[in-house]
Amino acid sequence: MSKAKSAKDLLERMKTVAARRGAAPKEPEAAPPPAEPPAPEPRRKVRITVDLDPEMHRFLKVYAAERGMKVSEVVRGLIEELRSSH
Numbered sequence: 001m002s003k004a005k006s007a008k009d010l011l012e013r014m015k016t017v018a019a020r021r022g023a024a025p026k027e028p029e030a031a032p033p034p035a036e037p038p039a040p041e042p043r044r045k046v047r048i049t050v051d052l053d054p055e056m057h058r059f060l061k062v063y064a065a066e067r068g069m070k071v072s073e074v075v076r077g078l079i080e081e082l083r084s085s086h
Contacts, residue, residue, distance in 0.1 A: 060075075
């Protein structure tokens with residue numbers, strides 16, 4: 001038995017049972033409208049590795065924490081400043 005036929009049969013049986021109980025069965029809801037097109041994907045990121053001495057690393061972590069930022073946000077901000085002043 002195909003899925004369409006079995007779904008149709010199931011709906012008919014639901015209607016029959018609902019009629020016996022005195023309630024009207026709910027019709028299946030229409031499919032929701034298509035979703036909006038997805039937003040453009042953000043630019044791909046590139047990972048870099050920088051070796052720091054422990055004191056410099058500690059300073060960077062504290063600096064970021066005191067400002068409620070991530071270390072990566074601080075570094076990106078510094079690079080943006082360099083780029084804009086160039």
